[in-house]
Amino acid sequence: MGNRVNRMIWNLEAETMPREEKKRLQLQRMQLVFKRAYHSLPFYRRSFEAKSVKPEDLKSLEDLSNFPFTLKTDLRDNYPFGLFATPMSKIIRLHASSGTTGKPVVGAYTRNDLDLWSEVMARSYGAAGVDEGDMVHNAYGYGLFTGGMGFHYGAERIGATVVPVAGGLTKRQVMLWQDFKPTVLTCTPSFALVLAETAAEMGINPVTDLNLRVGMFGAEPWTEQMRHEIESKLGLEAFNQYGLTELIGPGVSCECPNHNGMHIQDDHFYPEIIDPATGEVLDYGQTGELVFTSLTKEAFPVIRYRTRDITSLDPEPCSCGRTTMRMNRITGRSDDMLIVRGVNVFPSQIEGVILTNKAVAPVYLIVVDRVRNLDQIEVQVEAAEAVYHMGEEMLLEISNQLQQELVQTLGISAKVVVVPPRSIARSEGKAKRVLDRRNLHN
Numbered sequence: 139m140g141n142r143v144n145r146m147i148w149n150l151e152a153e154t155m156p157r158e159e160k161k162r163l164q165l166q167r168m169q170l171v172f173k174r175a176y177h178s179l180p181f182y183r184r185s186f187e188a189k190s191v192k193p194e195d196l197k198s199l200e201d202l203s204n205f206p207f208t209l210k211t212d213l214r215d216n217y218p219f220g221l222f223a224t225p226m227s228k229i230i231r232l233h234a235s236s237g238t239t240g241k242p243v244v245g246a247y248t249r250n251d252l253d254l255w256s257e258v259m260a261r262s263y264g265a266a267g268v269d270e271g272d273m274v275h276n277a278y279g280y281g282l283f284t285g286g287m288g289f290h291y292g293a294e295r296i297g298a299t300v301v302p303v304a305g306g307l308t309k310r311q312v313m314l315w316q317d318f319k320p321t322v323l324t325c326t327p328s329f330a331l332v333l334a335e336t337a338a339e340m341g342i343n344p345v346t347d348l349n350l351r352v353g354m355f356g357a358e359p360w361t362e363q364m365r366h367e368i369e370s371k372l373g374l375e376a377f378n379q380y381g382l383t384e385l386i387g388p389g390v391s392c393e394c395p396n397h398n399g400m401h402i403q404d405d406h407f408y409p410e411i412i413d414p415a416t417g418e419v420l421d422y423g424q425t426g427e428l429v430f431t432s433l434t435k436e437a438f439p440v441i442r443y444r445t446r447d448i449t450s451l452d453p454e455p456c457s458c459g460r461t462t463m464r465m466n467r468i469t470g471r472s473d474d475m476l477i478v479r480g481v482n483v484f485p486s487q488i489e490g491v492i493l494t495n496k497a498v499a500p501v502y503l504i505v506v507d508r509v510r511n512l513d514q515i516e517v518q519v520e521a522a523e524a525v526y527h528m529g530e531e532m533l534l535e536i537s538n539q540l541q542q543e544l545v546q547t548l549g550i551s552a553k554v555v556v557v558p559p560r561s562i563a564r565s566e567g568k569a570k571r572v573l574d575r576r577n578l579h580n
């Protein structure tokens with residue numbers, strides 16, 4: 139057993155470092171980042187000055203809370219290259235967030251940064267028990283989006299065989315599953331379900347007919363219910379993967395076989411949880427906004443970057459042997475949070491209700507609108523194929539049942555409309571689950 143655990147921990151020194159030693163390393167690295175940012179980037183000099191702090195004021199990790207945050211709007215204001223700390227001649231790759239509104243966030247990488255990215259991704263593969271004996275079917279989108287390249291280079295680093303399929307052409311993807319017999323699937327959780335659905339339509343049962351054993355899913359919010367759905371349909375063990383363009387892309391944190399939160403690669407990314415309203419740093423276990431400081435990135439360092447992702451931290455060493463800080467599943471993104479009739483609603487709460495009901499398919503759309511000055515939520519969800527043919531009355535009964543469950547979970551009422559199978563648009567990458575029509579009336 140000991141051997142097996144060691145083999146799965148890609149970087150034994152970094153991932154099992156005693157906490158005190160890790161803290162010393164983090165402080166040392168953070169002090170360097172602060173000096174570089176302050177002296178090479180006018181933005182950080184100004185934001186430090188506004189808080190009357192200098193890099194030298196960071197004498198311990200506790201001092202970090204005296205330093206200013208960096209917001210997504212700061213990145214926008216400095217778009218595209220204003221926060222890069224190295225000359226463009228040292229930058230060998232650019233990526234950008236998939237943000238659909240406004241300007242995207244641009245990520246920049248020196249050769250060392252790309253090396254770091256492969257390293258943290260290799261750790262993620264290791265934690266999922268993937269090694270050179272595996273074949274990775276990579277269905278994350280390639281291109282500006284960090285998902286494709288991140289999972290690609292990490293798989294090469296551990297020596298697995300990578301199949302760079304990207305999104306789209308779902309039937310062809312399933313054909314490749316049959317012919318190549320990959321053991322690992324990497325994609326967004328919503329696309330994993332689309333592929334599972336396509337396989338079923340083609341008369342293939344992934345559980346008995348294929349070799350998939352590990353799934354590495356992330357880049358969008360998903361629930362435990364969604365995990366069970368994917369695992370049972372594809373016959374694999376699903377590992378949650380977290381990252382963002384602002385920090386590096388995927389590889390910031392990953393699950394181990396204990397599935398008790400995601401191990402943060404905290405020798406490179408330093409996490410904090412804050413109260414989003416006051417900016418106050420919260421204790422371990424408390425839920426708030428995740429904030430990261432990069433410790434080693436060259437081209438695009440970030441200091442106290444507010445991710446808007448809501449979660450909590452767990453410092454307890456894990457029985458897998460890793461001592462790295464763990465973050466819990468993201469329950470929502472503060473900018474995904476809907477305020478409906480004054481009540482905070484996260485799409486993940488609605489997903490949790492829908493995915494526990496077997497009469498409907500795990501495909502839904504949340505439409506928020508304002509009718510006669512009152513906010514209303516309508517949840518459209520597809521009937522399961524078998525159920526759909528049982529008639530109107532049955533569908534009405536299902537929607538009533540879901541409505542009751544939703545009012546209990548959300549604290550406000552939501553209308554449920556059960557729609558025909560396959561009538562809601564499928565996504566290849568990140569699913570678009572919310573349609574907020576209220577802005578249209580302004």
Ligand code: ADP
Nearest residue numbers: 235236237356357358359379380381382383468
């Ligand atoms: P965009 O901001 O356009 O979505 P990114 O591709 O950089 O661009 O997305 C990063 C964001 O995706 C994270 O801040 C987080 O909100 C979300 N995300 C990534 N991985 C996960 C995950 N495992 N669970 C929940 N949300 C995730």
Ligand code: ZN
Nearest residue numbers: 394456458460
């Ligand atoms: Zn662990």
